[in-house]
Amino acid sequence: MWVTVSTVAGGDIRLALEHFLKTILVLLILFCAIALPALGELTDADLDKIRLIVKESESSLKEHTKSEIERSETRMQSYVDAKIESVKTPIAWLIGILVAMIAVIGLPLAILTIFLG
Numbered sequence: 001m002w003v004t005v006s007t008v009a010g011g012d013i014r015l016a017l018e019h020f021l022k023t024i025l026v027l028l029i030l031f032c033a034i035a036l037p038a039l040g041e042l043t044d045a046d047l048d049k050i051r052l053i054v055k056e057s058e059s060s061l062k063e064h065t066k067s068e069i070e071r072s073e074t075r076m077q078s079y080v081d082a083k084i085e086s087v088k089t090p091i092a093w094l095i096g097i098l099v100a101m102i103a104v105i106g107l108p109l110a111i112l113t114i115f116l117g
Contacts, residue, residue, distance in 0.1 A: 042050075
């Protein structure tokens with residue numbers, strides 16, 4: 001009885017192992033077939049196409065970056081101009097008030113100095 005059980009069990013294991021090895025072999029062949037084109041060398045025409053694509057991408061990226069920088073500079077210049085204009089008005093008022101105070105205080109003192117002097 002032990003002989004028949006071990007033979008049957010051994011047969012089942014052997015069949016399962018054969019099935020597993022066949023599956024591994026098929027998958028290995030499939031993966032090699034898929035990866036085989038990746039091992040091929042690039043021709044000069046392929047390299048020239050790649051260079052052309054990279055050059056086009058680089059030039060469009062440079063143009064985009066240059067336009068972004070120009071727009072940023074324009075925005076910054078308008079912002080700085082607005083800030084300068086906002087400071088100019090109070091300074092002009094301050095200078096006007098200072099000149100008026102000098103005129104109000106200084107002219108009478110100069111006149112008094114001339115007449116009393």
